[in-house]
Amino acid sequence: MAKRIVILVILALAGLAGGFWLGHRNPPPxxxxxxxxxxxxxxxxxxxxxNEQAVSQWRGKTLVINFWAPWCGPCVxxxxxxxxxxxxxxxxxxxFVGIGIDTAQNMIAFEQKVKVDYPLLVAGxxxxxxxxxxxxxxxxxxxxxxxxxxxxxxxxxxxxISSDEVRAALRPFI
Numbered sequence: 537m538a539k540r541i542v543i544l545v546i547l548a549l550a551g552l553a554g555g556f557w558l559g560h561r562n563p564p565p566x567x568x569x570x571x572x573x574x575x576x577x578x579x580x581x582x583x584x585x586x587n588e589q590a591v592s593q594w595r596g597k598t599l600v601i602n603f604w605a606p607w608c609g610p611c612v613x614x615x616x617x618x619x620x621x622x623x624x625x626x627x628x629x630x631x632f633v634g635i636g637i638d639t640a641q642n643m644i645a646f647e648q649k650v651k652v653d654y655p656l657l658v659a660g661x662x663x664x665x666x667x668x669x670x671x672x673x674x675x676x677x678x679x680x681x682x683x684x685x686x687x688x689x690x691x692x693x694x695x696x697i698s699s700d701e702v703r704a705a706l707r708p709f710i
Contacts, residue, residue, distance in 0.1 A: 581657035606646035610696035
């Protein structure tokens with residue numbers, strides 16, 4: 537019995553080593569972030585009223601895209617700060633967009649409690665694939681990216697983002 541366990545452990549370690557080697561041997565293409573931003577800009581999602589919105593309508597602006605959910609504690613904590621920043625930078629060619637990883641019904645109930653003047657789009661759980669493509673390998677929330685006016689990924693942050701971090705990320709564009 538002990539001999540079988542040792543053999544299984546050795547096989548498991550060999551498999552891990554092989555996976556590690558292959559993962560480092562074939563790095564992702566250098567243009568992966570550009571492809572992810574192109575995918576983001578090609579995305580069309582409903583807003584809270586059910587009207588489909590194209591993310592491309594904000595092309596040419598600096599975009600602050602926040603992936604969030606009403607059930608995510610850190611997301612709820614950062615939402616008032618993001619709202620204040622949206623008001624602060626709204627006249628400076630900066631557009632905040634919240635992409636919700638939940639149902640429209642849950643997002644509407646949240647928005648009735650915490651007023652947000654920037655667009656909230658409903659992606660459901662499929663939004664995690666978009667966030668992963670933009671760099672959120674953990675698939676966790678909140679996740680925020682900043683896309684420059686030329687459509688390049690400039691900044692990404694997994695976890696609760698502070699106002700100072702957003703301001704620092706936006707500084708080159710204002």
